[in-house]
Amino acid sequence: MTRFDFAPLLRSSVGFENLNRLVDFATRAAEGDTAFPPYNIEKLGDDGYRITMAVAGFAPNELDLTVQENTLIVTGKAADEAQPAERSFLHRGIAKRTFERRFQLADVIKVTGASFENGLLNIELVREVPEHKKPRKIEIGTTNAPVAIEGFKQAA
Secondary structure (H helix, E strand, O other): OOOOOOHHHHOOEEOOOOHHHHHHHHHHHHOOOOOOOOEEEEEOOOOEEEEEEEOOOOOHHHEEEEEEOOEEEEEEOOOOOOOOOOOOOOOOOOOOOOEEEEEEEOOOEEEEEEEEEOOEEEEEEEEOOOHHHOOOOOOOOOOOOOOOOOOOOOOO
16 A cells, blocks of 8 residues: 655745645655754744754855745855864764755745754744735624515405
8 A cells, every 4th residue: 555745845845735736845855855953944934934954064154045035045055164184084074065945935835034053043924914815703793674475466
């Protein structure tokens, strides 16, 4: 029996469940997108979200956040550092390679800020639903006009 795991489809979208876009991004992931850097997406409340990315080894000036249309693009590019000749690694487990991570955002999701602390990049998002898109209650009116029922006279 074949099992389908939809977790890869849901992990990089924030604020909506649009299956067409999710499938599109899942197929891109299958074409060679790696899992670097690892990240979490948290729901902080009814309208708040946070994306936390583990970017150990990167400085804040080596990271770039861009919102273009409904896509949040996070890129990291290591600055060229001259390595001292006496520095040689026996094991290099901290990856510091160039990356680009894209997150598809719903129309109502806005990026409100970002912070960098202890090798973690925190990106704050909020859902701002415009007034015309919020649900509203419609009152059902009644008419109190009397309803006239016409009767027929029976022949005697």
